[in-house]
Amino acid sequence: MQYIPNxxxxxxxxxxxxxxxxxxxxxxxxxxxMLIVNKQFLLAANKSKMRLCSYLDWVHYTPKKLATAxxxxxVEDYYWNQMGDVKSDPNVWKxxxxxxxxxxxxxxxxxxVYP
Numbered sequence: 001m002q003y004i005p006n007x008x009x010x011x012x013x014x015x016x017x018x019x020x021x022x023x024x025x026x027x028x029x030x031x032x033x034m035l036i037v038n039k040q041f042l043l044a045a046n047k048s049k050m051r052l053c054s055y056l057d058w059v060h061y062t063p064k065k066l067a068t069a070x071x072x073x074x075v076e077d078y079y080w081n082q083m084g085d086v087k088s089d090p091n092v093w094k095x096x097x098x099x100x101x102x103x104x105x106x107x108x109x110x111x112x113v114y115p
Contacts, residue, residue, distance in 0.1 A: 002025070002027045004027060004029070004035065005029065006029060006033060006035075006045060008045040008046065009029065009033075009034075009035040009043065009045050012035065012043050012044075012045065012048075013027070013035060013037075013043065015063035015064075016063045016066055016067045016070070017067075018067075019063065019064050019067030019068065019071075020067050020070060020071060021071050022071075025037055025038055025070075026038050026039060030042065033045055036053065037070075038070075039053065040052065040053060040075055041053060041075055041079070044058065048060055048061055048062070048087075049061070049088075049089070050066065050079070051079070052075070052076060052079050053110075054106050054107065054109065054110030054112065055079070055103075055106065056099075056102055056103060056106060057083065057089070057091040058088070058089050058091070059079055059082035059083055059085065059088040059089075060082060060085050060087035060088045060089075061078075061082060065078065066078065100114075
């Protein structure tokens with residue numbers, strides 16, 4: 001397993017990693033102290049929350065189900081499925097103009113079109 005210097009992130013990755021078929025994954029630490037996995041999604045250090053790199057809303061995850069999604073290359077589908085989970089944040093923004101601006105910026109940066 002790749003060395004993860006942040007102990008909180010190490011213990012977030014460990015239960016996911018034990019369910020993975022392949023041990024080689026690109027792991028990076030962001031400036032905001034989050035674990036970036038395969039340049040695809042982020043794991044929070046203090047909660048069981050994850051989000052795709054090009055999205056702003058966080059969702060709850062379970063290590064085994066997330067590992068299954070990684071193994072089957074279905075992380076984005078898992079993310080959208082978890083948006084409706086009761087343990088996920090409601091993702092209701094207080095400032096809708098700021099939400100639209102930021103989500104448009106992230107979508108453009110990722111090469112997507114924000115509705």
